[in-house]
């Protein structure tokens with residue numbers, strides 16, 4: 250069983266990734282190329298898709314070589330079916346369809362956010378956590394119940410990654426700007442008043458973004474202080490909603506996943522909440538926090554073992570696919 254593996258293709262946004270993961274959860278390879286937009290601009294879907302088309306052959310070859318696996322031991326090909334940017338998703342889907350039909354193996358559709366969650370669980374050893382998933386495409390607080398990942402709280406407008414990247418771009422950093430804004434925020438000392446919006450268990454970040462951008466343009470405040478204040482306001486709102494959900498669900502594990510999970514200050518805040526509620530705290534390892542093929546290959550393994558697959562004719566991408574719409578046969582309620 251150790252030798253047999255699933256090949257996963259990730260292509261929802263800026264990253265084109267290919268990974269090979271064995272049926273017992275060993276990550277044999279995880280290769281990626283990340284599209285970087287020119288300074289001052291965000292992701293352009295068509296340009297990102299062109300990047301994926303160009304890099305796909307090399308990334309695929311590297312992933313197969315690194316895994317040292319024979320084609321006959323690849324028993325399934327998984328792909329990010331959604332949600333994400335249409336042109337990017339279609340590029341990855343085309344690669345995956347071609348591979349699955351060439352290898353004569355099942356094609357497995359994977360929901361990108363569930364990929365983040367499952368890979369975070371595999372790499373941390375969490376069992377039944379409350380998950381705070383924060384990335385470029387997602388900001389939600391989810392727990393497993395009744396056969397699905399249920400959304401207990403989410404953003405009502407833009408995601409946390411989007412907030413940070415849009416602010417970072419205007420502040421003069423390349424996209425994605427999470428780590429640059431984090432480094433800037435570390436140098437900040439003064440908290441500048443910014444609006445913090447919580448609605449029930451949900452957060453809203455667009456007002457915060459507008460206020461931060463206005464202050465940035467106003468030129469009256471130090472950028473480090475603004476970056477610091479933006480992080481504090483955004484993370485406090487999220488931490489407060491996460492605490493409400495943790496108290497309500499009484500989960501004894503809290504897991505931070507997605508690209509923004511790399512942020513130390515966010516980790517610190519959520520850890521404090523977990524401790525307060527006697528829950529164990531887990532963070533996805535940095536190398537697997539951002540988009541990667543491994544999240545798709547591993548979720549592909551779980552799905553493959555439960556006979557989840559899609560015919561090539563019906564394997565259309567789903568740019569808007571909610572994670573609470575996806576049945577999860579491999580988890581017990």
Ligand code: AMP
Nearest residue numbers: 384385410425426427508509512539540
């Ligand atoms: P993903 O969509 O999962 O690949 O995550 C990408 C997002 O994570 C982007 O919005 C990045 O700016 C963000 N990100 C990466 N590292 C950090 C960090 N250290 N602090 C905050 N956000 C980060």
Ligand code: MG
Nearest residue numbers: 384385386540
């Ligand atoms: Mg992602």
